[in-house]
Amino acid sequence: MAVAHGIAxxxxxxxxxxDLVARMQVSRGMRIKExxxxxxxCLRISVEDIADPVVMSELREDxxxxxxNAVPGAAxxxxxxxxxxxxxxxxxxxxxxxRERTGL
Amino acid sequence: xxxxxxxxxxGFKVELTESEINRDIEEGSQEAAxxxxxxxxxxxxxxxxxxxxxxxxxSVGVERGKEVVLSYxxxxxxxxxxxxSVSKIQSLQIYERMLGADTLELAHIDYSFKPVKPxxxxxxxxxxxxxxxxxxPLFYGAMPNLGLYSQPDGPCPNPGDLLPKGxxxxxxxxxxxQIEHAIKDMVYVGTRxxxxxxxxxxFDTTAAAGDAEFLATxxxxxxxxxxxxxxxxxxGMAAEFVLGMHxxxxxxxxxxxxxxxxxxxxxxxxxGVTIFGPTTNIVTNRSLPWNVARAVTFTKACTEMARxxxxxxxxxxxxxxxxxxxxxxxxxxxxxxxxVEISRLDGL
Amino acid sequence: MxxxxxxxxxxGERISMPxQEMKEELLEGTQDAxxxxxxxxxxxxxxxxxxxxxxxxxxxxxxxxxKEVVVTDDGCAKIFxxxxxxxxxxxxxxxxxxxxxxxxxxxxxxVSFGHEDYSFKPAKAxxxxEMQTYYTTSLATTxxCFYGSQPNLGLYFRPDGPHPNPADLLPHGRIDEAxxxxxxxAEQLREDMVYVGQKxxxxxxxxxxFDTTGSAGDADFHATLMAVAELxxxxxxxxxxxGMSGEFVLGMHxxxxxxxxxxxGMYPHEQADAAAAAGADIFGPAVNVNTSRSVAWNLARAVTFVKHVVExxKIPVHPNVGMGVCGVPMCVETPIDCVTRVSKALVLIGKADxx
Numbered sequence: 001m002a003v004a005h006g007i008a009x010x011x012x013x014x015x016x017x018x019d020l021v022a023r024m025q026v027s028r029g030m031r032i033k034e035x036x037x038x039x040x041x042c043l044r045i046s047v048e049d050i051a052d053p054v055v056m057s058e059l060r061e062d063x064x065x066x067x068x069n070a071v072p073g074a075a076x077x078x079x080x081x082x083x084x085x086x087x088x089x090x091x092x093x094x095x096x097x098x099r100e101r102t103g104l
Numbered sequence: 105x106x107x108x109x110x111x112x113x114x115g116f117k118v119e120l121t122e123s124e125i126n127r128d129i130e131e132g133s134q135e136a137a138x139x140x141x142x143x144x145x146x147x148x149x150x151x152x153x154x155x156x157x158x159x160x161x162x163s164v165g166v167e168r169g170k171e172v173v174l175s176y177x178x179x180x181x182x183x184x185x186x187x188x189s190v191s192k193i194q195s196l197q198i199y200e201r202m203l204g205a206d207t208l209e210l211a212h213i214d215y216s217f218k219p220v221k222p223x224x225x226x227x228x229x230x231x232x233x234x235x236x237x238x239x240x241p242l243f244y245g246a247m248p249n250l251g252l253y254s255q256p257d258g259p260c261p262n263p264g265d266l267l268p269k270g271x272x273x274x275x276x277x278x279x280x281x282q283i284e285h286a287i288k289d290m291v292y293v294g295t296r297x298x299x300x301x302x303x304x305x306x307f308d309t310t311a312a313a314g315d316a317e318f319l320a321t322x323x324x325x326x327x328x329x330x331x332x333x334x335x336x337x338x339x340g341m342a343a344e345f346v347l348g349m350h351x352x353x354x355x356x357x358x359x360x361x362x363x364x365x366x367x368x369x370x371x372x373x374x375x376g377v378t379i380f381g382p383t384t385n386i387v388t389n390r391s392l393p394w395n396v397a398r399a400v401t402f403t404k405a406c407t408e409m410a411r412x413x414x415x416x417x418x419x420x421x422x423x424x425x426x427x428x429x430x431x432x433x434x435x436x437x438x439x440x441x442x443x444v445e446i447s448r449l450d451g452l
Numbered sequence: 453m454x455x456x457x458x459x460x461x462x463x464g465e466r467i468s469m470p471x472q473e474m475k476e477e478l479l480e481g482t483q484d485a486x487x488x489x490x491x492x493x494x495x496x497x498x499x500x501x502x503x504x505x506x507x508x509x510x511x512x513x514x515x516x517x518x519k520e521v522v523v524t525d526d527g528c529a530k531i532f533x534x535x536x537x538x539x540x541x542x543x544x545x546x547x548x549x550x551x552x553x554x555x556x557x558x559x560x561x562x563v564s565f566g567h568e569d570y571s572f573k574p575a576k577a578x579x580x581x582e583m584q585t586y587y588t589t590s591l592a593t594t595x596x597c598f599y600g601s602q603p604n605l606g607l608y609f610r611p612d613g614p615h616p617n618p619a620d621l622l623p624h625g626r627i628d629e630a631x632x633x634x635x636x637x638a639e640q641l642r643e644d645m646v647y648v649g650q651k652x653x654x655x656x657x658x659x660x661x662f663d664t665t666g667s668a669g670d671a672d673f674h675a676t677l678m679a680v681a682e683l684x685x686x687x688x689x690x691x692x693x694x695g696m697s698g699e700f701v702l703g704m705h706x707x708x709x710x711x712x713x714x715x716x717g718m719y720p721h722e723q724a725d726a727a728a729a730a731g732a733d734i735f736g737p738a739v740n741v742n743t744s745r746s747v748a749w750n751l752a753r754a755v756t757f758v759k760h761v762v763e764x765x766k767i768p769v770h771p772n773v774g775m776g777v778c779g780v781p782m783c784v785e786t787p788i789d790c791v792t793r794v795s796k797a798l799v800l801i802g803k804a805d806x807x
Binding site for chain 1: 163164165166168169170171172173174175176182199200201202203204205206207232235236237238239240241242298300301302303304334335336378379410411412413418419420425431433436437440441444448449450451452
């Protein structure tokens with residue numbers, strides 16, 4: 001079911017910018033249009049490119065904010081989320097917890 | 105006249121003419137409009153829906169640029185339920201990397217707050233590690249499931265036994281006691297998982313047991329939101345209509361029994377919900393055009409007035425998705441497209 | 453000959469004990485068990501052998517070749533994927549893979565698994581899923597595969613369960629109500645355990661392990677014995693292991709009997725008799741560790757109880773040797789110097805049939 005919905009209607013998660021748009025809904029309760037425009041603005045791309053995996057995979061590599069392919073040395077998990085928090089100017093709970101636990 | 109292949113609400117195939125599809129769309133929308141006292145679909149919207157069902161392609165999708173965010177219920181239990189032997193963290197990684205998930209959800213196999221309570225210390229280290237290894241927002245989800253607080257397994261007398269005997273007052277008293285238990289458990293689990301780093305908490309199938317459960321959930325959400333103003337709370341409903349099992353419960357002076365999705369949304373916003381998931385139940389002996397038209401009508405009434413993102417519930421048997429364990433792609437993709445494009449959803 | 457022996461306290465703290473003091477500890481431990489259980493003390497030869505095991509200079513000790521026994525467990529594979537309450541590592545590994553890793557990587561004689569919330573009441577709610585997982589796992593395993601769970605009568609009392617809580621009633625002197633609550637709860641527990649057992653038997657479950665039996669007292673123990681008896685009648689091919697939670701059955705009710713014998717106050721040898729009478733195939737005594745006494749004291753005490761159980765039992769005896777029982781220190785990361793000595797002592801002196 002998840003796959004079918006994803007193909008039919010989903011942005012595509014870290015394959016594109018779906019997780020970033022989701023972040024704006026999660027952290028600021030933005031509606032979809034506002035969330036996409038905000039993310040597009042932060043990434044300096046068009047709203048249409050938000051769901052384009054070709055554009056986004058290059059951009060995610062350049063910004064080092066996590067990609068599907070597990071490239072050694074590339075940001076994954078918490079590393080990527082640190083950068084995402086900064087890029088989108090949002091607070092991410094686990095990033096804050098990580099800072100508290102490590103004293104960073 | 106040519107016929108178009110579609111399905112019934114139970115998933116079985118049926119062939120309908122264009123006028124039959126049109127009729128079903130009209131009737132489905134009017135039924136929702138009448139029950140919810142909301143506007144039906146307009147002519148353009150009905151026509152758009154007709155075109156979706158006339159399309160000969162097996163699978164359809166939203167137009168470019170109209171993609172939305174996908175959130176999930178019971179995320180990590182899906183693999184377990186089909187007996188694929190992967191851990192919760194591996195499930196999340198599969199969702200993230202191979203299924204294009206925009207958000208993730210960690211969940212206990214017994215997907216309700218009450219059974220999570222005793223094992224919350226097992227869930228926390230899994231969540232902590234998952235957060236280190238994944239990128240999309242990671243929720244912790246469970247169902248309020250007020251039924252678990254009734255005997256024989258729970259502490260309170262069972263209203264299901266009391267009501268048929270006419271013991272209304274006792275049944276209501278039992279519901280009120282259950283509400284207190286449920287709030288404690290939801291706040292406890294929500295607190296522990298948010299403190300462990302979760303991006304948010306998902307309250308799934310809210311109001312499955314009626315107005316008492318809805319009230320318990322709203323109150324628990326209010327407590328959590330007051331405690332943690334930045335917490336993301338997602339609330340997905342169980343049905344389009346809140347059953348008045350108690351009948352005299354109010355939140356913010358609004359009686360909960362009988363509320364339809366747009367009214368449920370209003371209260372959800374007041375409680376502090378960040379993402380709201382309206383639900384429209386499938387009627388299995390009506391066609392999908394009828395069911396989807398109905399679902400779109402209810403959902404549109406929500407999105408038009410919502411100040412928060414709306415992620416319609418579109419699992420098995422809801423939101424125009426047939427009530428079958430393996431929903432066919434042709435049916436599901438049409439429901440997906442219709443709900444997103446006509447209702448202007450923020451996600452599903 | 454060394455003057456002092458490195459050993460530990462019951463809480464795992466490392467200490468150095470003079471030889472004479474250790475011998476006195478061993479004697480006191482066996483005397484304590486003998487007095488409480490009204491059973492024979494360890495012989496002088498036993499005590500000497502026990503001393504030599506504890507005094508061995510090696511970090512680990514083991515049984516000699518030919519004396520190896522069978523190991524059963526209460527969800528050992530859980531340590532891979534479970535959380536802190538089980539001493540688990542929360543690894544990203546599924547239950548099935550954990551069991552296979554335990555079977556093949558850790559050379560287990562038997563394997564077992566259970567629901568994350570390791571009690572019968574929560575397992576009942578998910579029985580279809582448990583059956584499915586058991587079935588799939590048992591297709592891949594070679595060694596006997598058990599399903600384990602705890603009776604855990606406490607789950608049937610308020611605030612989470614349906615029955616009034618004896619812990620609330622007893623301090624107010626409401627003895628009869630407390631007894632009635634326990635009796636009703638025990639009946640519900642028995643039904644749940646039989647239900648779960650029967651459903652698992654449908655998918656070919658090789659054995660069921662009732663873990664920490666008696667943890668809520670005599671009513672808990674009684675419900676388990678009754679469930680065992682019923683299961684052995686209905687599904688005789690499914691093996692039953694009954695592992696206890698303590699050396700002494702608490703008389704929370706005080707008046708419950710099984711086959712004419714009062715359960716409250718039973719020590720391991722009496723518990724074993726009751727389990728055998730109910731039809732259990734394996735019995736696992738538990739002797740609780742006193743954390744403020746030395747491992748030597750605790751182990752001598754445990755071996756005393758176990759030796760007597762083994763001598764009197766009609767069924768195999770697999771003493772519980774987890775954290776805080778039968779001499780194993782009460783700490784999450786149990787030190788192998790103590791665990792191996794406990795193992796060796798229970799097998800060579802206690803003559804246990806397994807662990």
